[in-house]
Amino acid sequence: xxxxxxxxxxxxxxxxxxxxxxxxxxxxxxxxxxxxxxxxxxxxxxxxxxxxxxxxxxxxxxxxxxxxxxxxxxxxxxxxxxxxxxxxxxxxxxxxxxxxxxxxxxxxxxxxxxxxxxxxxxxxxxxxxxxxxxxxxxxxxxxxxxxxxxxxxxxxxxxxxxxxxxxxxxxxxxxxxxxxxxxxxxxxxxxxxxxxxxxxxxxxxxxxxxxxxxxxxxxxxxxxxxxxxxxxxxxxxxxxxxxxxxxxxxxxxxxxxxxxxxxxxxxxxxxxxxxxxxxxxxxxxxxxxxxxxxxxxxxxxxxxxxxxxxxxxxxxxxxxxxxxxxxxxxxxxxxxxxxxxxxxxxxxxxxxxxxxxxxxxxxxxxxxxxxxxxxxxxxxxxxxxxxxxxxxxxxxxxxxxxxxxxxxxxxxxxxxxxxxxxxxxxxxxxxxxxxxxxxxxxxxxxxxxxxxxxxxxxxxxxxxxxxxxxxxxxxxxxxxxxxxxxxxxxxxxxxxxxxxxxxxxxxxxxxxxxxxxxxxxxxxxxxxxxxxxxxxxxxxxxxxxxxxxxxxxxxxxxxxxxxxxxxxxxxxxxxxxxxxxxxxxx
Numbered sequence: 283x284x285x286x287x288x289x290x291x292x293x294x295x296x297x298x299x300x301x302x303x304x305x306x307x308x309x310x311x312x313x314x315x316x317x318x319x320x321x322x323x324x325x326x327x328x329x330x331x332x333x334x335x336x337x338x339x340x341x342x343x344x345x346x347x348x349x350x351x352x353x354x355x356x357x358x359x360x361x362x363x364x365x366x367x368x369x370x371x372x373x374x375x376x377x378x379x380x381x382x383x384x385x386x387x388x389x390x391x392x393x394x395x396x397x398x399x400x401x402x403x404x405x406x407x408x409x410x411x412x413x414x415x416x417x418x419x420x421x422x423x424x425x426x427x428x429x430x431x432x433x434x435x436x437x438x439x440x441x442x443x444x445x446x447x448x449x450x451x452x453x454x455x456x457x458x459x460x461x462x463x464x465x466x467x468x469x470x471x472x473x474x475x476x477x478x479x480x481x482x483x484x485x486x487x488x489x490x491x492x493x494x495x496x497x498x499x500x501x502x503x504x505x506x507x508x509x510x511x512x513x514x515x516x517x518x519x520x521x522x523x524x525x526x527x528x529x530x531x532x533x534x535x536x537x538x539x540x541x542x543x544x545x546x547x548x549x550x551x552x553x554x555x556x557x558x559x560x561x562x563x564x565x566x567x568x569x570x571x572x573x574x575x576x577x578x579x580x581x582x583x584x585x586x587x588x589x590x591x592x593x594x595x596x597x598x599x600x601x602x603x604x605x606x607x608x609x610x611x612x613x614x615x616x617x618x619x620x621x622x623x624x625x626x627x628x629x630x631x632x633x634x635x636x637x638x639x640x641x642x643x644x645x646x647x648x649x650x651x652x653x654x655x656x657x658x659x660x661x662x663x664x665x666x667x668x669x670x671x672x673x674x675x676x677x678x679x680x681x682x683x684x685x686x687x688x689x690x691x692x693x694x695x696x697x698x699x700x701x702x703x704x705x706x707x708x709x710x711x712x713x714x715x716x717x718x719x720x721x722x723x724x725x726x727x728x729x730x731x732x733x734x735x736x737x738x739x740x741x742x743x744x745x746x747x748x749x750x751x752x753x754x755x756x757x758x759x760x761x762x763x764x765x766x767x768x769x770x771x772x773x774x775x776x777x778x779x780x781x782x783x784x785x786x787x788x789x790x791x792x793x794x795x796x797x798x799x800x801x802x803x804x805x806x807x808x809x810x811x812x813x814x815x816x817x818x819x820x821x822x823x824x825x826x827x828x829x830x831x832x833x834x835x836x837x838x839x840x841x842x843x844x845x846x847x848x849x850x851x852x853x854x855x856x857x858x859x860x861x862x863x864x865x866x867x868x
Contacts, residue, residue, distance in 0.1 A: 320412075320413060320416075323410070323413040323417070324413055324416045324417045324420060325417075326417075327413060327414060327416075327417025327418070327421070328416075328417040328418075328420040328421040328424070329421075330417075330421075331392070331417060331418055331421035331422070331425075332421045332424065332425055335388075335421065335422070335425040338388075338391070340387065340388060340391065341388055341425065341429065344381075344384045344388065344429060345429050345432075345433075348377075348381055348384075348429070348430075348433050349433055351376070352373060352376075352433050352434075352437055353437075355372060355373060355376065356369055356373065356437055356440070356441065359372065360444065365758075366441040366442055366444065366758040366830075367758050367827060367830040367831050368827075369441045369444075370437075370438055370441050370758060370763060370766060370830050371826045371827050371830055373434070373437060373438075373441075374434075374766055374767075374769070374770050374826055375823050375826060377430065377434070377770050378769075378770060378773060378819045378822060378823055379819075379823070381430075382773060382774065382777055382802065382819075383799065385426055385430075385774050385777050385778065386777050386781050386795055386798045386799055386802070387795060388422070388425070388426060389422050389426070389777065389778040389781035389782060389798075390781050390784075390785060390791045390792075390794045390795035390798070391791060392418045392421075392422050392781075392782060392785065393418065393782075393785050393786070393791065411861050411862045412858060412861075412862050414861075415782070415786065415857060415858050415861045415862075416858065418782065419778075419779065419782060419854050419857070419858070422778050422782070423775055423778050423779075426774050426775075426778055427771060427774065427775070430770065430771065430774055431771070434767055434770065435767065438763050438766075438767055439760075439763075441758070442758050442759075442760060442763055462652045462653060462654055462655075462719065462720050462721075462722055463652065463653075463717065463718075463719060463720075464650050464651075464652055464673075464675065464715050464716060464717060464718050464719070464720050465650065465651050465652070465653070465716065465717075466622070466623075466625060466645030466646060466649070466650060466651070466716060467645075467646055467649035467650055467651040467706050468646065468649070468651075469622075469625060469643050469644060469645045469646070470619050470620055470622075470643070470644050470646070471626075471640055471642070471643050471644075472497070472616065472618075472619065472640075472641045472642040472643070472644065473638055473639060473640055473641060474500070474613075474616070474635045474636065474637055474638065474639040474641055475610070475613035475637060476500065476505070476610045476613040476614060476637055477634075477635065477636050477637050478500035478501045478502065478504075478505070478614060478634070478635065479500065479501045479632065479633070479634045479635070480498055480499070480500060480501075480629055480630065480631055480632060480633045480634075480635060481499050481500065481501050481631065481632070482498060482499040482631060483497070483498040483499075483629060483630060483631050485497045485498065485624055485627065485642065486624070486627065487624055487625065487626070487627050488623060488624060488625075489623070489624045490621075490622070490623055490624075490647070491618040491621065491622065491623075491624060491644065492618065492621045493618055493619065493620050493621045494617050494618065495617060495618045496615060496616070496617055497616050497617060497618055497641075497642060498616040498629065498641065499614065499615055499616070500613070500614040500615075500616070500635070501614070502611055502614035502615075505607065505610055505611045505614055506611065508607050508610070509604070509607040509608060509611055512600065512603045512604045512607045513604055515600045515603070516597065516600040516601055516603075516604050518600075519593065519596045519597040519599075519600045520597055522593045522596065522597075523590065523593040523594055523596075523597055525593075526586065526589040526590045526592075526593040527590055529586040529589065530583070530586035530587055530589070530590060532586070533579065533582040533583035533585070533586040533587075534583055536579040536582065536583070537576065537579040537580050537582075537583050539579075540572065540575045540576035540578075540579040540580075541576055543572045543575065543576075544569065544572035544573060544575075544576055547565065547568045547569040547572045548569060616641065616642075618644060619644070620644060620646055620647075621646070621647040622644045622645045622646045622647040622649075623644065623645045623647065623716070624642055624643070624644055624645075625643045625644070625645045625716070626640075626642060626643035627641075627642060628640050628641055628642070629641045629642075645716065648708050648709045648710070648711060649706070649708060649709075650706070650707055650708070650709055650715055650716070651685070651704055651705060651706050651707075652673060652682075652704075652705045652707075652720050652722055653702050653703075653704055653705075654671070654702060654703045654704075654705055654722045654724060655700035655701070655702050656700055656701045656702060656703055656724075657700045659701070661724075661726055662687070662701045662703075664726050665684060665687055665703055665724065665726065666684070666687070667683075667684050667685060667686065667687065668683055668684065669683065669684045669724065669725050669726075670682075670683060670724075670725040671683060671684055671703075671705040671707070671722055671723065671724050671725065672722070672723040672725075673705065673707050673720050673721075673722050674720060674721045674722075674723075675712075675715060675718050675719075675720045675721075676718070678712060680707045680708065680709065680710065680712075681707065682705045682706050682707025682708070683705070683706060683707075684703050684704070684705055684706075684724065685704050685705065685706040686703075686704040687701070687702075687703050687704070688701065688702055688704070689701045689702075690702055703724060705722060705724070758830050758831070758832075759832060762829060762830055762831070762832045762834075763830065765829055765836075765839050765840070765843070766826060766829045766830050768843045769822050769826075769829070769842070769843065769846070772843055772846030772847050772850065773819060773822075773846065775846070775847060775850040776846055776847075776849055776850040776853065777798060777802060778850070779850045779851070779853035779854040779857060780798050780801065780802075780850075780853045781794055781795065781798045782794075782853075782854070782857045783853050783854075783856050783857035783860065784797045784798055785857075786857050786860050786861040786864070787857075787860055802819075805817075805818065805819065806818040806819065806820045806821070809821075814845060816838065816842045816845075817842060817845055817846060817849075
């Protein structure tokens with residue numbers, strides 16, 4: 283044995299060549315057979331394992347079941363008019379929660395069939411340990427990725443295509459209406475606020491006006507005269523107030539004087555015992571006269587006092603008439619109440635107008651509306667004010683909102699009865715939109731779906747209902763779809779390499795499968811403690827809607843994918859090192 287081990291390589295090669303030379307009918311030409319290299323050996327082993335996988339009913343059953351469940355899941359959500367983000371979220375979550383167990387079983391069966399002959403193959407140097415395990419790693423990864431990819435990729439692109447066909451940019455189902463007429467939003471009618479004759483009007487239909495711009499002038503000469511008369515009446519009323527207050531002051535002084543005279547007369551009568559009867563009678567008469575004068579003065583005071591409020595009310599009335607005259611004078615100059623276009627003109631120069639006459643109609647500048655007929659009642663029930671609408675006019679598209687919903691019994695321009703939605707939108711400075719035909723898409727919210735235990739479980743896992751975000755209804759782009767698809771693939775590769783590492787470590791497929799299942803379910807805690815919570819499959823499930831909706835951070839998601847495939851590569855390297863370092867089973 284020692285001499286065999288010390289034999290030179292070239293002698294060994296010569297012996298092997300001589301032993302392997304086939305005879306060609308009497309010693310004809312011979313050709314040597316080269317020993318395959320590492321890549322060739324791995325390729326041959328990987329192809330052999332792929333053939334074994336293709337014949338395995340475990341893999342066939344896994345493929346058939348995943349295809350059926352995925353198709354039924356997608357068709358059901360399509361019937362419910364779910365957005366692509368919700369479709370793919372449910373599909374990817376199903377793979378992360380359910381089908382990863384099948385991946386573990388397929389990977390755990392990789393070494394089971396060759397356990398009996400593996401030791402002999404390695405001892406006979408028919409295959410090296412490294413070549414064997416590299417072939418297994420490559421074959422199982424390729425097989426699993428093909429099985430998952432042939433289901434997920436077509437389903438993902440189908441969902442994205444469906445979203446583009448039937449949904450708006452916000453991910454909602456669109457209700458289409460064609461050839462609706464563009465009208466002005468809430469046009470303002472300008473009425474004459476005073477009577478008179480139009481002496482100046484240079485506005486024409488279609489002219490653009492600014493808020494406060496003078497549009498017409500009414501003859502205001504008689505209004506000036508009326509204002510002057512009212513101002514003179516106001517001055518007279520103010521004078522009357524001043525006179526009333528002066529009379530009040532005079533009456534107050536007269537009352538004071540009468541009271542003083544009465545007091546003096548009463549004092550003169552105090553010593554009536556010393557006076558004669560004639561004097562006493564005269565002084566009593568004087569007291570009665572003084573009391574009468576006091577009562578007259580008080581009566582005049584009350585009259586003067588009552589005259590003051592009457593005069594003040596007269597002033598207020600006159601001042602109100604002055605303000606009204608000034609207002610009517612201001613109404614003589616007709617100005618535009620807002621910026622916009624003149625759509626109606628009912629007055630010309632030198633035309634007499636009365637108060638309340640309709641003069642102009644002004645459409646707001648850059649504010650338009652379309653009346654969209656809704657023929658399907660189930661769609662009309664799902665509409666609400668504030669939902670998005672997309673108005674396409676010729677080659678331009680504008681975004682608006684539903685301002686009002688209503689029901690009508692009048693037939694539309696096509697003779698059909700329908701409900702309607704009034705859509706308001708801005709023209710973004712585009713001129714000449716009034717009267718044009720527009721195609722309108724209304725963003726319908728998803729219909730309400732009855733919940734069951736399965737849907738409630740999915741909502742708990744995905745966080746739906748507790749953290750509603752716009753990404754749950756956003757359209758899915760191919761780039762973000764591939765990131766979500768890469769997360770599922772990364773988890774599959776990680777589980778394959780981890781299962782093979784457990785298999786070569788414990789040399790038991792059942793222990794490897796059960797151990798990987800346990801590690802997979804506790805990996806959420808492990809990744810949290812390791813400071814990489816984004817690699818937890820529960821975190822992937824919770825944030826899948828943000829990834830598909832484009833609301834996540836692209837650098838962070840790419841870094842997470844790099845971590846997944848990097849950890850899978852590390853597990854594969856460890857499995858290879860452990861398998862090479864250990865003796866084969868004898």
